[in-house]
Amino acid sequence: MSDMMQAIAENIYQGDDTQVAALVRKALAQDTTPEQVLAQGLIAGMDQVGRDFKAGDLFVPEVLVAARAMSAGMLILRPLLAERGAPSVGKYVIGTVRGDLHDIGKNLVRMMLEGAGFEIVDLGTDVPPAAFVDAVRTHRPSLVGMSALLTTTMTQMKATIDALEEAGLRDTVKVMIGGAPVTADYAQRIGADAYAPDAATAVDVARELAA
Amino acid sequence: MTQQIPIETLHPTIRMLSDEQISAIHHASMDILEHTGIVMKNEQARRLLLENGAWESGDRIKIPERVVMNAIRSAPGRIALYDRLGNLAMPLQPGKVFFGTGSDCIYTLDIDTGERRPVTMEDIRQMAHLADGLQQIDFCMSMGNPTDSPPDHLYVDEFISMITGSTKPNVYTANNRADIEDIYRIACAVAGGELALRERPFMMLYAESISPLLYPDESVDKLLFCAEKGIPVTYPPSPNTGGGGPITLAGALALGNAETLIGLVLTQLVRPGTPFLYGMNTAALDMKTAIVAYGAPEWPTGMAAWCDLARHYGLPTWGAAGATDSKTVDAQAGIEASLTIMTAFLCRCNLVHDVGYMEYGSTSSMELMVIADEVIRDVRRIVDGVEVSERTLALDAIHRANPGSGFLADNHTLENWRWAQFRPVLFDRNRYDRWVKLGSKDMTRRANERAKAIMAEHTVAPLPLAAQETIAEVLGRRKEID
Numbered sequence: 001m002s003d004m005m006q007a008i009a010e011n012i013y014q015g016d017d018t019q020v021a022a023l024v025r026k027a028l029a030q031d032t033t034p035e036q037v038l039a040q041g042l043i044a045g046m047d048q049v050g051r052d053f054k055a056g057d058l059f060v061p062e063v064l065v066a067a068r069a070m071s072a073g074m075l076i077l078r079p080l081l082a083e084r085g086a087p088s089v090g091k092y093v094i095g096t097v098r099g100d101l102h103d104i105g106k107n108l109v110r111m112m113l114e115g116a117g118f119e120i121v122d123l124g125t126d127v128p129p130a131a132f133v134d135a136v137r138t139h140r141p142s143l144v145g146m147s148a149l150l151t152t153t154m155t156q157m158k159a160t161i162d163a164l165e166e167a168g169l170r171d172t173v174k175v176m177i178g179g180a181p182v183t184a185d186y187a188q189r190i191g192a193d194a195y196a197p198d199a200a201t202a203v204d205v206a207r208e209l210a211a
Numbered sequence: 212m213t214q215q216i217p218i219e220t221l222h223p224t225i226r227m228l229s230d231e232q233i234s235a236i237h238h239a240s241m242d243i244l245e246h247t248g249i250v251m252k253n254e255q256a257r258r259l260l261l262e263n264g265a266w267e268s269g270d271r272i273k274i275p276e277r278v279v280m281n282a283i284r285s286a287p288g289r290i291a292l293y294d295r296l297g298n299l300a301m302p303l304q305p306g307k308v309f310f311g312t313g314s315d316c317i318y319t320l321d322i323d324t325g326e327r328r329p330v331t332m333e334d335i336r337q338m339a340h341l342a343d344g345l346q347q348i349d350f351c352m353s354m355g356n357p358t359d360s361p362p363d364h365l366y367v368d369e370f371i372s373m374i375t376g377s378t379k380p381n382v383y384t385a386n387n388r389a390d391i392e393d394i395y396r397i398a399c400a401v402a403g404g405e406l407a408l409r410e411r412p413f414m415m416l417y418a419e420s421i422s423p424l425l426y427p428d429e430s431v432d433k434l435l436f437c438a439e440k441g442i443p444v445t446y447p448p449s450p451n452t453g454g455g456g457p458i459t460l461a462g463a464l465a466l467g468n469a470e471t472l473i474g475l476v477l478t479q480l481v482r483p484g485t486p487f488l489y490g491m492n493t494a495a496l497d498m499k500t501a502i503v504a505y506g507a508p509e510w511p512t513g514m515a516a517w518c519d520l521a522r523h524y525g526l527p528t529w530g531a532a533g534a535t536d537s538k539t540v541d542a543q544a545g546i547e548a549s550l551t552i553m554t555a556f557l558c559r560c561n562l563v564h565d566v567g568y569m570e571y572g573s574t575s576s577m578e579l580m581v582i583a584d585e586v587i588r589d590v591r592r593i594v595d596g597v598e599v600s601e602r603t604l605a606l607d608a609i610h611r612a613n614p615g616s617g618f619l620a621d622n623h624t625l626e627n628w629r630w631a632q633f634r635p636v637l638f639d640r641n642r643y644d645r646w647v648k649l650g651s652k653d654m655t656r657r658a659n660e661r662a663k664a665i666m667a668e669h670t671v672a673p674l675p676l677a678a679q680e681t682i683a684e685v686l687g688r689r690k691e692i693d
Contacts, residue, residue: 063626064620104617107232111620125615197644 004032005040008073011016015065024073034080038117042073043089046115054200058130060108063200067115074114090126090210091141095123095132098157104147105179105199109145112199113206118143129156129163136169142210145202146192148179148211157182158190163206178202225557227515233523236516239465240472243275248273249424249473253431259480264572279472282479288525290486292350292380293411295401296672300380300413301349303488303527303561310533310555310587311350312342312567314384315369318574319355320540321445322662326441327538327574330355332372334575338567339376341577341662344669347587350380352417352564354575356463364689367397370414371682374401378672382415382445382564387429390417391436393685398442400681408442415443415488415562420470422448422455432526434474438481445488445529446474446605446656451503455597456494459462460509464516467491475526488562490529494571502571505534508549511554530555533566533583540578540655544569546578549586556594581658581665585637592633637661 004027011019020042027037036087049066052058092113096106103125114161121139123131132144142165148154157177163169176194177187186196194209196202228236248271251257261267265274272274289304301309318327319334335353342351353369360368366385373381374397385391394414403409418433420426437444448470450456456463471491493513494503504510514530521528532551537543548566555563565572566587567580597603608623618624637657639646644653652660674682 054645056645059628059634060619061625065625068620101615103613103615104619107616108619198642201644 002040004030005036005044008037008041009045009048009138012042012066012073013048013070014073015062015069017069020069020206021072021076024076028076028080034084035086036075037073038077038081042070042077045170046117048071049115050112050115050203061117063112067111070115070117074117089117090119090138090143090206091119091121092118092145092206093123093135093139093147094144094147095127096125096147096149097133097153097160098128099156100148100150100153102147102179103123105149106145106147108199109147109178109196109202112203113145116203116207118206118210129160132160133163133167133169135177136164136173139168141173143206144173144175145206146175146177148182151181152182154179154186161191176202176205176209195202218599220598222596223557224559225515226519227512227558230521233519236461236465236468236520237523239461240469241279242378243424243466243469244274244279244473245270245276246273247424249426249470251295251426251431252428252523253426253435254428256426256431256477257434259477263480274473274476279476280298282472283524283526284405285479285483286487286526287484288527290415290417290488290527291412293413294378294380294444295374295413295674296378297402297407301562303425305522307561308556308557308559308563308565309349309561310552310563311379311382312338312352312354312580312584313531313534313568313572313575314352314354314382316355316568316573316575318570318577320569320574320578322659323578329358330575331359332357332368334649335372336376337666338575338577338580339373339379339381340666340669340671341580342378343379343664343671345580345584347584348379348566348580350382350562350564351377351613352382355382355568361693363693367393367685367689370394370397374678375674376671380413380415381560382417384417384440385433388432388436389501391433393689395436395440395442397678397681397685400678403675403677404513405440409440410485412443415445417445417447417564419446420448420474422470423448423466424470426473431477434477434483438478438485440468441482441485443486443488444474444478445490445536446478447471447488447490447492447529449492450496451492451494451496452509453498454501456493456504460493460513460516463490463493464513464520467493467517468520487526488529490562491517491525492531493517502536504536505531505553505565505571506536506543507569508550509538510517511551514551514560515554515558518560527561530558530563531565532560532563533579533586534568534572535579536571538570538574540569540576540658544576545586545654548583549590552583552586553590553593555640556590577662578655578658581662582637582654585635588636589638591635603631625644 008023174193182194197207264278292301294300338354339351342348450463450467495507495509497504532555533548535544535547566583
């Protein structure tokens, strides 16, 4: 059975979505639990991708192809996991802050988080503080992630945190921020819980905060 | 749609000289040979010239245009150099650019200590080994005069060290006919005989006259030897502006052109069809220090110009790039190496030597070789141009993109990123935190580590047994004579 999990992990790493879907079905048919397939197959594969990416051995497109294979597996597993009431790795609300239309960096973080098994609610770009508050109220995530590319829009991160505070929701979530002008120091100053300099680190930070 | 004719990709080139300028320099060179004349110290060459249309006037030999043009017609427009295993490695012909190291430095920057110190035979083997392991380096030269070899034998020892360290083609130097005879003997043993060596030469002699207009006996003798055997030779003079040549580049080019064409004439008189590589070195003699500046802009300017002259004659060309006057591997070294490498590509110089030269050619550096390797890869991408085709116009991808959301995860990116973008090996593009985590290393430090890694991992096929025996025999005989 561990051979099967290893095969799933390897196909995740190679980014073969068709193989991953086929192997996940096969594993489930052989009485492996969805939780086992998720942890020992899909996430194990993505973990290796994350490690090698951070070590500089993989390129972004290779990570994205792996994430796509992961999604193919999750498409099969998600309803089964929900049925069994299995806890997800974490629910994550993500968006680019008000006044900022930059999508690419935020999308990269989203895809990497999905690859790590997070359930993502993507609010898109130009997201006002009230929309973050609404999303937190509706989806009850454990994490909120904000992105900004501009020094001028960065201030909206503080406005969003303040809005969460006012709505009495700040303590229900961990807030992490990132983007070109953002620094760890700034995160601390505005009362965010964490900062990540890049998408791969964002996954590590999110995991730590969700644990 | 029926299959349509693909759009040709433009690969950028530069021209330094107009047709009118080429013609004017050519005629100036012919004037130099016919009215000024040369001084020929080699008796055999003097007789050859006089028997074939040249005449003597005082201490000068004067050569008419007809003799030069006949030689240009009989010289091959392509020189194919092989590696020492017999594989085609460098077809020197229009459009192709090959890079390699330089000859005969006095010092090397020690790869372990950074100290500038005299060169040993082991250094030469190691330089060749590194050149062998660097993908963008096509040939090697000695990069040093070894101090642990007796002066009478050092060129033979250089050659042995080079072919031990690398299978790539080499450009070698020699002191005299005795040297080149021994080198030839060893080369024949490597190639598997005289005919095999002539058919698949893996080495080229680099000899030179002395600018202005002086042809020393032994230098010409080596040139004649190559012609007798029909093996490749280059004979580039160094009319450095203000030193061996006039202070003005046009005059230096006219003189250098005249001088190198005499080398060509001699080889073609001995054996029509002898592979001869046209070229010269037009560095600047610096007016403050009197050093010959390898980083001077006159060098790439001159190189592009003599490549235009060579194209006019239909001859393959010799040049230099990837060298610097700096004493350390610093910003100056990187800039001077890059400017010359870029120019060598743009003017399509066929054989480009001196990669890794520091300190106006006095010192060699493995770090600079590794950095130049990366620059060559980088510039190769630039001259690759812009492919315009269905797959590169990517209209489907543009059509399906969400405005503002980018192409990072689009299938077109995932399918084409590997070839569509240049990926650096040595240039650092890490995010700041990761760069710090990796030790905050500058480019020289990274080049140093890469050089050591290549030397540790890269293996070179040993010399064939016959060659090893011939080397032992040659060295044994040389020892007896001592």
